[in-house]
Amino acid sequence: MINVAVIEDEKESVEGAFDYANLVLFNKALKISYFPTSQKFFVNNDASNYDYIFVDIDLKNTSLLNGVEVIERLRLLSPELLKKIIVLTADQKVKERLDFKGMTEIPILYKPIHYRELDLFVKA
Numbered sequence: 001m002i003n004v005a006v007i008e009d010e011k012e013s014v015e016g017a018f019d020y021a022n023l024v025l026f027n028k029a030l031k032i033s034y035f036p037t038s039q040k041f042f043v044n045n046d047a048s049n050y051d052y053i054f055v056d057i058d059l060k061n062t063s064l065l066n067g068v069e070v071i072e073r074l075r076l077l078s079p080e081l082l083k084k085i086i087v088l089t090a091d092q093k094v095k096e097r098l099d100f101k102g103m104t105e106i107p108i109l110y111k112p113i114h115y116r117e118l119d120l121f122v123k124a
Contacts, residue, residue, distance in 0.1 A: 002026070002124060003049055007035045007070060008056040008088060009063060014113055021115040026124050038065035038073075047074055047081055052122055054109070057089040057097075071103060082106060086121050088113070 008014055011034050022030040033050075035041040038059060047053065053074070057067035065073065067087065074081040082105065087094060090111040098106055109117060 001031050002029050002051050002122065004030050004032045004052045004054065004122070005035060005041065005047070005050040006032060006054045006088075007038065007041050007059070007067070008054065009036050009060040010056070011036065013111060014054075014088065017113045017115040017118065021118040021122075024115065025119050026122070029124055030122070037063035038070050039063070041070070042073070047077060047084075050084060052086060053081070053084045054086050054088050057087055057091060057094050068097060068101060068103075071098075071106065072101070075103075 006014060006018065015034070018032050022028055022032065055067045055070050059066050071085055074085065082103070085106050087098065087106055087108045088111060089108060092110070094108060098104065107121060109121060
């Protein structure tokens with residue numbers, strides 16, 4: 001089983017792609033957990049339990065942390081967690097923001113996402 005965390009305030013915008021990819025590309029090998037806010041992810045949750053952590057950069061105001069801050073917190077917990085992170089965004093300029101923060105190696109998946117794109121990031 002491949003454990004996947006998706007920190008995304010607009011779950012409906014990505015859920016279909018993840019579910020379909022899980023069925024068609026991964027033979028239901030993905031265990032996907034969705035978190036609408038940063039606090040839902042960090043409360044009683046061990047980030048190291050996930051194989052992949054998809055982070056929406058632009059979390060809504062209901063989230064205590066935005067996506068960049070989530071990534072920074074994960075880096076503080078363990079720099080190794082950065083290898084598990086994939087950014088979700090519709091912002092074409094997010095690479096510049098990540099580079100400025102020294103997060104140059106984090107892959108970016110641009111929304112709207114297609115289920116086939118997940119195969120480029122998630123390895124079974």
